[in-house]
Amino acid sequence: MGGSAKGPSVLIVGTGFGGIGTAIELKRAGFTEFTILESAAGPGGVWRDNTYPGAACDIPSPLYSFSFAPNPRWPKRFSHQPDILAYLRRVIAEYGLEPHIRYRTEVTGAAFEGGVWRVETNGGETFEADIFVPAVGQLSRPALPAIPGRESFAGDAFHSARWDHDVDLTGKRVAVIGTGASAVQFVPELRRHAAHVTVFQRTPPYVLAKSDPSYRRWQHWLFEHLPATQLLGRLRIFLLAEYATYAMTRHPVLAKMFELRTAQLRRRHVKDPELRAKLKPAYPLGCKRILFTNEYLPALAQPDVDVETRRIREITERGVRVEDGTEIEADVLVYGTGFTATDFLGRIAVRGLGGRSLRDEWAGGARAYLGMTVPGFPNMFCVYGPNTNLGAGSIIYMIERQARYIRQAAEQLTRPGVSWLDVRPEVEERYDREVQRRLGHSVWSACRSWYRQADGRVTTNWPGLVTEYDRRTRRFDVADYRVVGEGA
Numbered sequence: 001m002g003g004s005a006k007g008p009s010v011l012i013v014g015t016g017f018g019g020i021g022t023a024i025e026l027k028r029a030g031f032t033e034f035t036i037l038e039s040a041a042g043p044g045g046v047w048r049d050n051t052y053p054g055a056a057c058d059i060p061s062p063l064y065s066f067s068f069a070p071n072p073r074w075p076k077r078f079s080h081q082p083d084i085l086a087y088l089r090r091v092i093a094e095y096g097l098e099p100h101i102r103y104r105t106e107v108t109g110a111a112f113e114g115g116v117w118r119v120e121t122n123g124g125e126t127f128e129a130d131i132f133v134p135a136v137g138q139l140s141r142p143a144l145p146a147i148p149g150r151e152s153f154a155g156d157a158f159h160s161a162r163w164d165h166d167v168d169l170t171g172k173r174v175a176v177i178g179t180g181a182s183a184v185q186f187v188p189e190l191r192r193h194a195a196h197v198t199v200f201q202r203t204p205p206y207v208l209a210k211s212d213p214s215y216r217r218w219q220h221w222l223f224e225h226l227p228a229t230q231l232l233g234r235l236r237i238f239l240l241a242e243y244a245t246y247a248m249t250r251h252p253v254l255a256k257m258f259e260l261r262t263a264q265l266r267r268r269h270v271k272d273p274e275l276r277a278k279l280k281p282a283y284p285l286g287c288k289r290i291l292f293t294n295e296y297l298p299a300l301a302q303p304d305v306d307v308e309t310r311r312i313r314e315i316t317e318r319g320v321r322v323e324d325g326t327e328i329e330a331d332v333l334v335y336g337t338g339f340t341a342t343d344f345l346g347r348i349a350v351r352g353l354g355g356r357s358l359r360d361e362w363a364g365g366a367r368a369y370l371g372m373t374v375p376g377f378p379n380m381f382c383v384y385g386p387n388t389n390l391g392a393g394s395i396i397y398m399i400e401r402q403a404r405y406i407r408q409a410a411e412q413l414t415r416p417g418v419s420w421l422d423v424r425p426e427v428e429e430r431y432d433r434e435v436q437r438r439l440g441h442s443v444w445s446a447c448r449s450w451y452r453q454a455d456g457r458v459t460t461n462w463p464g465l466v467t468e469y470d471r472r473t474r475r476f477d478v479a480d481y482r483v484v485g486e487g488a
Helices: 017-028 081-094 183-190 217-225 227-249 252-269 273-278 296-300 395-412 425-440 466-472
Strands: 010-013 034-037 107-113 116-121 126-129 131-134 156-159 173-177 196-200 305-308 312-315 319-322 327-329 332-335 349-351 420-423 481-484
Touching (some): 010 116, 010 126, 017 034, 017 081, 017 395, 107 131, 116 131, 173 319, 183 196, 183 296, 217 227, 227 252, 227 466, 395 466, 420 425
Parallel strands (some): 010 131, 107 349, 156 332, 173 196, 173 332, 196 305
Antiparallel strands (some): 107 116, 116 126, 312 319
């Protein structure tokens, strides 16, 4: 694989929204020399892997979709996993991306050598490309807690992102460890079948209700024949998300109205004052991810569900032992413990100029200019990289801006004598200082969460409005880069 008269060659890793969005941007601009490597047997990223009961997006579908490919046939406002995966597959087909995808091809390493990226796979193949685009996401690698005895449990145990559908939960005692975005969706589904569910909660989440109607036939007709009607809905959701981000990053007082709403929901759905006290967060709203659900709080209030707040001491053969020595027996363990969000690029060993290791460069925390590119790693552009996650809003908006920027980088590489684009260290350093300073004043620095590293550095989130990110990535400024010519 190499460059051609049509432009530089590009190798993309991952077929989630990030990888597919980048490929479409390149193809629409006339770049055809690109390959997408995918470790699984099919596309979809998190929407392929997360098949737990109740799996759905917590961003309304009119906004959680590509701006250039609206879907007038979403069945609900907050679509479920099968519908999102079907949408992504349809987009892949419409833009003719299948011939560019290599499935069951896991990338294990990438090195910039001789002016090109050499990418190795678990099958022993080596691919070469001018541009390397890791699009593996922040929420793709499940995190299992380091609880003593975890391997000793005699029953079935699995992470929510690797749901074992062969396990029959009917009449079983199920222990759920974790209360994050996945758990609030699958816990209500579990209690429909299980004899009893025990939810082990370390920190209660803030929960907001969601308006989640099914779209009717006349609405589908309207969206299809008058697209502006769906666009108006998208704009409304976008503005609400920007307001929420503004409250969390600049004016925490504005977040109080959301806090009052979550308190109203607890009073409405949880009549037991002791349980209600367990479910009241003791940290600022937005510091951890806000969760949208209509069924979680009512499920916790049922007699066949217990919320356990005593700290877990160990996993035993028969269940979970808590701090006072009590053993809570279970037939099945489900881990809703999230993902290794701050471990960017996962197991891929990346080496840049002079053999320098990206893992070493990121030893103090992942960082990249505009969340995409790192000094000493020419022509590498991450999608959904460091500090591009959102506390509110659609990550697909951010992905489209990154894809646009990468396309502009590819255009720069078509200029005569231009082979490498290596972001200047002082540019990246200045950018990182600004981002971390702003994050230090945001709500995301106010408590422990998956947004932060152990040392307090926030490596995941973008500190401002998405419209600011749009502005800052709109034009590829070649002055930010060290430009190296052919033969250097």
